[in-house]
Every structure is written in C-alpha cells, then in structure tokens.
Amino acid sequence: REGRGQEPWERSEAGGVNANAQHLHHSPVSSPTEELRKDKRRIQHGSPCFVYTLAFFSALGGFLFGYDTGVVSGAMLLLKREMNLSSLWQELLVSITVGAAAVSSLAGGYLNGLYGRRICILLASFIFSAGGIILSVAHNKEVLLCGRLTVGLGIGIASMTVPVYIAEVSPSELRGQLVTINTLFITGGQFVASVVDGVFSYLPHDGWRYMLGLSVVPAALQFLGFLFLPESPRWLLQKGDTQNARLVLSRIRGGVNVDEEYERIRSSIEEEKIDAGEGPVLWRILTFAPTRRALIVGCGLQMFQQLSGINTVMYYSATILQMSGVQDDQMAIWLAAATAFTNFLFTLVGVWLVDRVGRRKLTLGSILGTAVSLMVLAAGFLLSAQASPPVTFHPNDPSLHNSTCITYGLCESCMLNPDCGFCYGKNGTVVIESSCMPVDAASTEAAAAGRCSNGTQESLGVFWAYNYCPTSYSWIVLLGLILYLAFFAPGMGPMPWTVNSEIYPLWARSTGNACSAGVNWICNVLVSLTFLHLAQCLTYYGAFFLYSSLALLGFVFVVGCLPETKGLRLEEIEPLFGRQLCSCGAGGSQSVHYIRVNGGNYRSDEDVTDDE
Numbered sequence: 238r239e240g241r242g243q244e245p246w247e248r249s250e251a252g253g254v255n256a257n258a259q260h261l262h263h264s265p266v267s268s269p270t271e272e273l274r275k276d277k278r279r280i281q282h283g284s285p286c287f288v289y290t291l292a293f294f295s296a297l298g299g300f301l302f303g304y305d306t307g308v309v310s311g312a313m314l315l316l317k318r319e320m321n322l323s324s325l326w327q328e329l330l331v332s333i334t335v336g337a338a339a340v341s342s343l344a345g346g347y348l349n350g351l352y353g354r355r356i357c358i359l360l361a362s363f364i365f366s367a368g369g370i371i372l373s374v375a376h377n378k379e380v381l382l383c384g385r386l387t388v389g390l391g392i393g394i395a396s397m398t399v400p401v402y403i404a405e406v407s408p409s410e411l412r413g414q415l416v417t418i419n420t421l422f423i424t425g426g427q428f429v430a431s432v433v434d435g436v437f438s439y440l441p442h443d444g445w446r447y448m449l450g451l452s453v454v455p456a457a458l459q460f461l462g463f464l465f466l467p468e469s470p471r472w473l474l475q476k477g478d479t480q481n482a483r484l485v486l487s488r489i490r491g492g493v494n495v496d497e498e499y500e501r502i503r504s505s506i507e508e509e510k511i512d513a514g515e516g517p518v519l520w521r522i523l524t525f526a527p528t529r530r531a532l533i534v535g536c537g538l539q540m541f542q543q544l545s546g547i548n549t550v551m552y553y554s555a556t557i558l559q560m561s562g563v564q565d566d567q568m569a570i571w572l573a574a575a576t577a578f579t580n581f582l583f584t585l586v587g588v589w590l591v592d593r594v595g596r597r598k599l600t601l602g603s604i605l606g607t608a609v610s611l612m613v614l615a616a617g618f619l620l621s622a623q624a625s626p627p628v629t630f631h632p633n634d635p636s637l638h639n640s641t642c643i644t645y646g647l648c649e650s651c652m653l654n655p656d657c658g659f660c661y662g663k664n665g666t667v668v669i670e671s672s673c674m675p676v677d678a679a680s681t682e683a684a685a686a687g688r689c690s691n692g693t694q695e696s697l698g699v700f701w702a703y704n705y706c707p708t709s710y711s712w713i714v715l716l717g718l719i720l721y722l723a724f725f726a727p728g729m730g731p732m733p734w735t736v737n738s739e740i741y742p743l744w745a746r747s748t749g750n751a752c753s754a755g756v757n758w759i760c761n762v763l764v765s766l767t768f769l770h771l772a773q774c775l776t777y778y779g780a781f782f783l784y785s786s787l788a789l790l791g792f793v794f795v796v797g798c799l800p801e802t803k804g805l806r807l808e809e810i811e812p813l814f815g816r817q818l819c820s821c822g823a824g825g826s827q828s829v830h831y832i833r834v835n836g837g838n839y840r841s842d843e844d845v846t847d848d849e
C-alpha cells in the first residue's frame with residue numbers, strides 16, 4: 238500500500254492529507270451524541286445474549302489455561318513424595334507444559350487459517366480432556382510427563398484462538414470487554430486451581446490425581462458447547478462461504494438486519510485480497526509495513542507482560558508471604574490462593590475499564606504502576622537483605638563437612654542457595670543460635686540433619702526457614718506484592734491478549750496471534766527458568782529491580798507504539814499502523830474514527846452526526 242500515492246484509509250486528524258477522506262471526531266469522554274450512537278448500535282446489534290454465551294464457552298479455554306498452569310505447584314508437593322521425583326523431574330513436569338504451549342501456539346496459527354477458529358477450539362478442548370484423563374490415571378512419571386505435554390499442546394492452541402474468535406464475533410463496542418473476559422477466566426482458573434490445591438493437599442495419597450484430573454470437566458463442557466456453536470463469520474467469509482457467514486452473523490446479532498456489517502466485512506476482505514500480496518503469510522506480514530508494525534507491537538506487549546515478572550511474583554507469592562511471618566505451610570498455600578484471588582479480582586477491574594478508558598491508557602497506567610510496585614518489592618527485599626541475620630551457630634556434625642551450606646555467614650546467602658535452609662531460635666523478636674543447614678532431600682520443609690530435621694517446632698523454639706529470612710521489613714514486601722497485583726492485573730495481564738486479537742487485518746490475524754502468543758510462552762519459560770539463577774547472581778532485590786527496569790522500558794514502548802483501538806471496528810484498525818512505528822501511539826488518545834474510502838466510499842453507521 239505504501240507508495241501508492243493514495244492511502245485507502247484516511248485519518249481525519251491527518252491534516253487533510255486526502256481531501257476525499259470522510260471523518261468523524263469523537264471526544265474521549267462520552268458525550269450525549271456518543272451515548273446516542275452507542276444506543277443506536279446496541280439496537281442494531283440486537284441482544285448481546287448470544288455473544289455472551291459464545292464468549293463464555295470460548296473463555297473456558299482461558300480457564301483451562303489458568304487451571305493447568307496454576308494447579309501444578311500444589312500437585313507437585315504431593316507428587317514429589319509419592320513418586321520420589323528428583324528436582325530435574327519436577328522442573329521437567331512443570332516446564333514441559335509451558336514449552337509445549339509455546340510450540341502449539343505457533344502451530345495454531347496455521348491450523349486456524351486452514352480449519353477455522355471453531356475446529357481449533359474443539360481440538361484444544363479435546364486435547365485438554367485427553368490430557369486431564371492421562372494425568373489422573375498416570376501410574377509413573379513418564380506417563381505424567383506425557384499428560385503434561387498433552388495439556389500444554391491444548392493450552393497453546395486455546396491461548397491464541399480464543400481471543401481471536403471472541404474478537405471476531407463481538408460487536409465493536411463490547412469487543413474489549415468480551416476478549417478481556419478470557420483473561421478473567423485465566424486468572425479465575427489460576428484461583429480455582431489454588432483452592433483445589435488447598436483442598437486436596439489434605440489428601441496426601443492420590444490427591445494430585447484429583448487436582449490434575451478435574452480439568453476434564455470444563456474441557457468436556459467446552460467441547461460439548463462448541464459442537465453447537467458457530468464458526469466465526471469473518472473466517473467463513475474469508476473462505477468464500479458467504480451464505481453461512483451471513484446466517485451466522487445474523488444469528489449472533491440476534492436476528493436483526495446485518496446487511497451493512499456483512500457488506501463492510503466482505504468489502505474489506507476483497508480489498509485485503511488485493512493488498513495481501515503473495516507468499517507465506519508470515520513473509521507477507523513482515524514485508525507489509527502496517528502489519529509488520531502491528532506484529533512488533535503485539536509481540537512487544539506479550540514480551541513485556543512476561544518480563545515484568547507476573548509468573549515469578551505469582552509463583553513466589555507463598556515465599557513472599559512466608560517472609561511476612563506466615564510460618565505454617567498449609568497457611569501459605571491458602572495465602573497463595575488469596576494472591577490468585579487478588580489477581581482475579583483486579584482483572585475484573587480491567588474488564589470494567591477496557592471499553593471505558595480504552596486499551597492505551599489502561600496499559601500505560603498499569604505498566605507504570607507495575608514498575609513502581611516492583612521497585613517497592615525490590616526495596617523490601619533490599620532492606621531485608623541488609624538486616625539479614627548472621628549465622629552464629631556451626632553444628633559439629635561430621636555429615637555436614639562436605640556441604641556448602643555451612644560456609645555461609647548470613648541468612649541471605651544461605652537462603653539464596655536452593656539446597657540450604659536457615660535454622661534458628663528466637664528470643665522475643667531477636668534471632669538467636671542460627672545455622673545454615675542442607676535441606677532434606679525428600680522435602681524442603683525440614684533440614685537434612687540437626688535441630689530442624691523435623692521442620693519448624695514452635696513448642697521447642699526451633700524455626701526452619703526455607704527460601705526466606707526472618708525480617709522486620711516483610712510488610713514492605715507484602716505491600717509491594719499487593720500493589721503489584723492491583724496494577725498489573727487490570728492492564729498488563731489482559732491487554733496484550735486483547736490488543737493482539739484486534740490489531741491485525743483478517744489475512745494476518747491467526748499468524749499474528751500465533752507469533753505473539755508464542756513470544757508470550759517463550760518469555761514465560763525464560764523468566765520462570767532463570768529466576769532462581771538470577772536471584773542467586775543478583776539476589777532477590779537485584780532480580781526485582783531488573784524486572785522493574787524492564788517494565789519501565791515497556792512503558793516507553795507503549796507510549797511510543799500502542800495506538801488506541803477502543804470502539805473501532807476490526808476492519809478500521811490497520812491504518813493506525815500507517816505511520817512510523819515509534820509514532821503509532823501518538824494519535825491513540827484522540828480516539829479518531831477511520832472510514833474506508835477505497836472504491837465506493839463507505840459511510841459507517843456512525844456517520845449520521847453533524848460533525849462530518
């Protein structure tokens with residue numbers, strides 16, 4: 238398109254670059270005219286009831302994504318004892334799911350283009366069900382690994398298909414909210430997983446079978462639901478199935494007249510066919526400037542979501558809470574559920590805000606707040622490290638002579654070695670007679686030898702701290718954790734998924750989403766696998782300062798590159814990427830509407846106001 242002299246899309250704010258452009262301004266704050274317009278659209282789109290049903294059944298994919306990634310930590314506590322798992326096997330069982338999700342999300346782009354969204358969702362729910370069954374009947378670690386891999390394949394396909402499907406069936410004024418519901422379901426899945434972990438942790442034998450197997454229920458529900466739910470009308474139209482596309486669109490819109498919407502999608506697909514060029518889709522995306530920019534924005538958002546450390550914070554929330562003085566392990570499990578619930582609750586705020594304040598402002602506020610909260614977390618860890626209690630007691634047990642644990646002089650360095658824990662007594666609030674001991678091979682809840690070989694025994698005045706040090710600055714860490722979730726969950730949690738579902742033209746949508754979801758999963762693996770090493774090299778506060786700097790970098794990226802897509806139709810979004818990448822974000826806050834002027838100049842149904 239570039240260099241053709243005339244852009245098929247014109248920005249009304251562009252200073253009249255093309256005199257043919259019809260334009261429509263509308264203020265970021267809801268004016269009475271805008272409200273009227275919204276009412277008119279609502280009437281035109283009929284009852285959104287069916288769309289909500291579609292969103293619900295699709296978002297079960299998000300629920301399974303959250304459940305299967307969240308449930309494993311609790312299951313692992315039981316599994317490692319029952320199956321005598323080495324730490325290599327534990328790491329394998331946790332990360333194979335995320336790794337498989339990375340691969341299958343990339344493959345999902347191809348499958349989506351070929352077989353459509355509906356078949357992909359059916360496939361994902363079938364794979365989820367199969368994975369759940371394999372996991373619940375597994376009798377050895379190899380079968381478990383196979384189950385975790387299967388579940389990961391389902392997660393990857395669902396993670397890239399569901400947002401695309403919801404975006405394609407939603408009316409534009411509800412799109413942000415409905416796609417964000419998918420992330421609400423992800424965090425809901427993580428919360429339910431943590432409750433299930435809590436409940437079944439009281440069932441030491443086979444409790445993990447229930448934890449891992451319960452996901453079959455929502456997976457089967459989604460599969461059954463999608464047997465009766467329709468394909469995306471946009472995909473049908475793209476494949477030339479015009480009759481079904483019109484039927485489905487009319488069904489989704491509650492039987493009202495869909496001629497205008499249908500024609501608009503059809504003509505935009507026609508135009509895309511001319512624009513899209515030749516060769517593999519990824520190649521075409523990369524060689525066509527607007528889609529290339531959209532891909533950079535989409536992948537960048539997903540990358541910064543993971544680099545700002547959400548999964549580390551979630552995973553280590555139990556540790557963070559233990560630092561704050563929660564000594565009891567059962568209690569820590571329930572407090573981790575409280576963390577997951579907080580994440581869920583603040584995602585709900587995001588659902589409420591996304592179509593009100595828009596994607597750009599929400600993401601900006603969220604990532605800035607995330608960066609500041611990470612600094613608070615880091616400061617809490619720094620102060621705790623500076624006040625770290627020294628090792629004052631060196632037990633004379635010959636079995637310990639080869640252990641590196643006894644070489645540490647401070648709790649801080651002892652705690653950063655995953656093979657060691659801190660064993661201490663208390664005189665009031667003062668730590669006394671403290672030693673650094675190797676951890677028991679069977680459980681991190683006790684030392685391999687000495688006073689703490691039975692774990693914490695308050696009645697004897699003996700305390701065992703694995704992964705944390707007793708500190709009086711823990712409240713700062715706790716404050717940082719709460720602030721982090723409050724800022725991250727409404728914006729940086731859902732927006733990367735929501736924005737990606739809408740920024741690509743139809744021909745590039747599945748491939749664009751596959752790539753950005755792939756980036757999300759790859760960064761997820763990277764961050765989770767490197768955290769412990771990072772903490773050992775840089776300490777906890779160093780690691781969190783690093784995440785904070787990365788979040789600040791993300792802020793700059795969002796300021797420059799993320800345009801506002803609120804209220805625009807999917808067919809109206811591509812031209813937002815018509816300018817240089819770093820200036821794509823500049824026009825975002827103006828909420829300008831675009832109207833296609835190629836061929837017959839289309840008037841949108843909003844072109845009825847006097848501000849034309």
Ligand SMILES: O[C@H]1[C@H](O)[C@@H](O)[C@H](O)[C@@H](O)[C@H]1O
Nearest residue numbers: 420423424547548580730731
């Ligand atoms: O958007 C989600 C959500 O924020 C989850 O809490 C997180 O675990 C995922 O990695 C992320 O993609």
